[in-house]
Amino acid sequence: MKFDLSQTEENYLKAIYSLFVVSNKAVSTNKIAEKLETKPSSVTDMVKKLADKDLVNYIKYQGVSLTANGKEIAVHVIRKHRLWEVFLVRHLGFQWDEVHEVAEQLEHVKSRKLTDGLDAFLEFPRYDPHGDPIPDKDGNFIKRNITVLSALKEKEESKIVGVKDSSSAFLKYLDNADIKLGAEIQVLYKESFDNSMLLLINGQKVSISQQISSNLYVKQND
Amino acid sequence: MKFDLSQTEENYLKAIYSLFVVSNKAVSTNKIAEKLETKPSSVTDMVKKLADKDLVNYIKYQGVSLTANGKEIAVHVIRKHRLWEVFLVRHLGFQWDEVHEVAEQLEHVKSRKLTDGLDAFLEFPRYDPHGDPIPDKDGNFIKRNITVLSALKEKEESKIVGVKDSSSAFLKYLDNADIKLGAEIQVLYKESFDNSMLLLINGQKVSISQQISSNLYVKQND
DNA sequence: AATTATTTTTAGACAAGTCTAAAAATTTAT
DNA sequence: ATAAATTTTTAGACTTGTCTAAAAATAATT
Ligand SMILES: [Mn+2]
Ligand SMILES: [Mn+2]
Ligand SMILES: [Mn+2]
Ligand SMILES: [Mn+2]
Numbered sequence: 001m002k003f004d005l006s007q008t009e010e011n012y013l014k015a016i017y018s019l020f021v022v023s024n025k026a027v028s029t030n031k032i033a034e035k036l037e038t039k040p041s042s043v044t045d046m047v048k049k050l051a052d053k054d055l056v057n058y059i060k061y062q063g064v065s066l067t068a069n070g071k072e073i074a075v076h077v078i079r080k081h082r083l084w085e086v087f088l089v090r091h092l093g094f095q096w097d098e099v100h101e102v103a104e105q106l107e108h109v110k111s112r113k114l115t116d117g118l119d120a121f122l123e124f125p126r127y128d129p130h131g132d133p134i135p136d137k138d139g140n141f142i143k144r145n146i147t148v149l150s151a152l153k154e155k156e157e158s159k160i161v162g163v164k165d166s167s168s169a170f171l172k173y174l175d176n177a178d179i180k181l182g183a184e185i186q187v188l189y190k191e192s193f194d195n196s197m198l199l200l201i202n203g204q205k206v207s208i209s210q211q212i213s214s215n216l217y218v219k220q221n222d
Numbered sequence: 223m224k225f226d227l228s229q230t231e232e233n234y235l236k237a238i239y240s241l242f243v244v245s246n247k248a249v250s251t252n253k254i255a256e257k258l259e260t261k262p263s264s265v266t267d268m269v270k271k272l273a274d275k276d277l278v279n280y281i282k283y284q285g286v287s288l289t290a291n292g293k294e295i296a297v298h299v300i301r302k303h304r305l306w307e308v309f310l311v312r313h314l315g316f317q318w319d320e321v322h323e324v325a326e327q328l329e330h331v332k333s334r335k336l337t338d339g340l341d342a343f344l345e346f347p348r349y350d351p352h353g354d355p356i357p358d359k360d361g362n363f364i365k366r367n368i369t370v371l372s373a374l375k376e377k378e379e380s381k382i383v384g385v386k387d388s389s390s391a392f393l394k395y396l397d398n399a400d401i402k403l404g405a406e407i408q409v410l411y412k413e414s415f416d417n418s419m420l421l422l423i424n425g426q427k428v429s430i431s432q433q434i435s436s437n438l439y440v441k442q443n444d
Numbered sequence: 445a446a447t448t449a450t451t452t453t454t455a456g457a458c459a460a461g462t463c464t465a466a467a468a469a470t471t472t473a474t
Numbered sequence: 475a476t477a478a479a480t481t482t483t484t485a486g487a488c489t490t491g492t493c494t495a496a497a498a499a500t501a502a503t504t
Contacts, residue, residue: 008461029482042462044483049460061469061482092339105331111324117314230491251452264492266453271490283452283499 003053007108010077011036012046013055016064017074026063072139076115079135081107082128083118089129090122096129097171130171131162131181131217147220149185150195150213157186162217170215177206185218225275229330232299233258234268235277238286239296248285294361298337301357303329304350305340311351312344318351319393352393353384353403353439369442371407372417372435379408384439392437399428407440 005013015035019027029047033040051058055070066074084106088094094102116137119125126142127133135141146161160183163170174180179201188205189198195210227235237257241249251269255262273280277292288296306328310316316324338359341347348364349355357363368383382405385392396402401423410427411420417432 006460030480038461039463040482041464041484045461088336088339091343092336093342094335094339098335102331102333102336105333106328109324109327109331111327113316113320114310114314114324117310117316120315121313228490252450260491261493262452263454263494267491 004110005055005073008046009050009055010073010108012043012050013066013070013074014077014081016056016066017071017078020065026057026065028063032064075135075139075141077107079137079139080109080115082132082134083115083122083125085128085130086122086125086134087118095171095175097168097175099129100166100168127162129181130166131160144217145219146217148214149197149216149218150210152187152197152218152220154187154190156220157184158218158220159184160216161219163215164217165215173212177208178204179206179208179216184221226332227295230268231272231277232295232330234265234272235288235292235296236299236303238278238288239293239300242287248279248287250285254286297357297361297363299329301359301361302331302337304354304356305337305344305347307350307352308344308347308356309340317393317397319390319397321351322388322390351403352388366439367441368439370436371419371438371440372432374409374419374440374442376409376412378442379406380440380442381406382438383441385437386439387437395434399430400426401428401438406443 012032015032016027019031019035029040029043032043032047036043047056047058047064050056050064050070054067055073057065057067081103084103085096085099088099088102089096119137124136125134133141133144144161148164149158149160152158160179160181162181163174183201186200187197188200191197195213197208197210197213199206199208234254237254238249241253241257251262251265254265254269258265269278269280269286272278272286272292276289277295279287279289303325306325307318307321310321310324311318341359346358347356355363355366366383370386371380371382374380382401382403384403385396405423408422409419410422413419417435419430419432419435421428421430
């Protein structure tokens with residue numbers, strides 16, 4: 001049961017996992033193909049293989065979901081990805097928009113001692129540089145009670161805790177606008193025409209489009 | 223010229239490099255196969271591919287050597303391997319006999335920023351945990367003036383600076399015998415019958431077989 | 445120099461992962 | 475309920491890296 005998977009297989013499991021958590025239902029071949037930038041026919045082939053290994057549940061034409069085994073592996077790969085991202089930012093001087101590509105490679109390195117040693121070295125971080133929670137060695141992680149900023153109403157106050165889009169372009173935009181994780185914000189005004197928002201961030205007034213506000217996760221102050 | 227190579231291709235280059243430095247002449251198909259635990263026919267195929275990419279010089283039946291390009295890549299992979307080994311030992315609590323397998327994976331991660339960042343984080347170490355020199359970012363590294371301990375004569379003094387065999391079994395033997403890199407030693411007596419040696423290490427008398435002494439690198443005191 | 449042994453290469457096959465083009469199933473629209 | 479559009483699967487092919495078995499070249503013996 002603890003055979004080694006190829007990097008490709010791990011990437012499929014991760015993709016299926018992350019598509020499942022947003023929709024909460026069996027994932028379609030097309031969606032997986034899109035996410036992995038491959039063709040649906042390739043996905044069908046791979047999914048059969050993963051089903052043979054008891055990593056996914058697969059019924060022809062009905063989509064794919066992870067088995068307990070598959071989920072465990074997916075979460076473990078995500079754990080490694082996020083730990084490496086923390087390491088790169090904290091210790092090697094990477095910006096938060098530079099880490100993803102490298103973490104995509106590092107997440108496939110197989111060594112329990114490495115992963116757990118890294119975790120300890122980093123003093124068991126709970127979130128990665130993008131605000132995503134890091135699973136612990138048993139695969140458990142915090143389920144955050146978050147909403148997108150665009151859902152807030154006028155006057156409401158909250159704290160920025162994550163990004164939905166973690167593309168380099170978006171992260172650089174945030175850097176430029178001096179919008180950082182952890183910042184306390186207040187919605188001063190919400191324009192009903194285009195849903196743009198005027199925010200107060202660290203005493204500064206900042207206007208952002210819905211494109212932006214719908215990609216920022218916030219935690220509402222209680 | 224800066225296309226990405228597969229892990230397999232990188233491993234072939236590294237193997238050819240290390241076989242070349244010991245013999246200093248074109249490397250045979252059989253030797254490469256043995257080193258990589260593969261078949262000579264597979265080596266022939268791969269060597270042709272590497273020759274097409276101008277990474278090796280290859281003449282049928284005459285063996286293989288690295289081109290300047292090939293050597294540059296091989297040295298860069300070795301650089302990464304050894305830097306990671308230092309990281310694992312210094313920061314993640316690995317023993318020197320545990321690092322190799324993991325470094326074999328990490329050495330293939332492709333990111334200049336990662337490699338050079340790691341180098342800086344480690345404060346530009348010059349040797350890895352086994353005493354092997356670490357190439358700098360330009361591929362230059364110290365050429366050590368070393369000999370094997372077994373070549374020393376009675377009364378001669380020297381310092382242990384490296385291991386020829388870096389198998390886990392040998393390294394564990396050394397740990398057990400409390401023989402460490404950096405230790406100053408003196409040859410007290412050399413048994414001509416079996417070439418075993420009686421050494422003085424840190425004031426302790428230790429007897430070692432030729433098997434051991436021929437796998438320890440020393441630097442003679444001047 | 446001729447024979448034998450060893451090394452190296454070729455030929456053909458296979459597994460993993462991918463692709464295109466075509467067929468089958470499902471969903472949406474009429 | 476049929477037809478049309480979309481999604482998904484299959485069939486066949488290609489690439490990378492590997493293997494076995496056989497042929498060719500080289501090296502070692504006699
Ligand atoms: Mn990432
Ligand atoms: Mn992240
Ligand atoms: Mn090593
Ligand atoms: Mn080493």
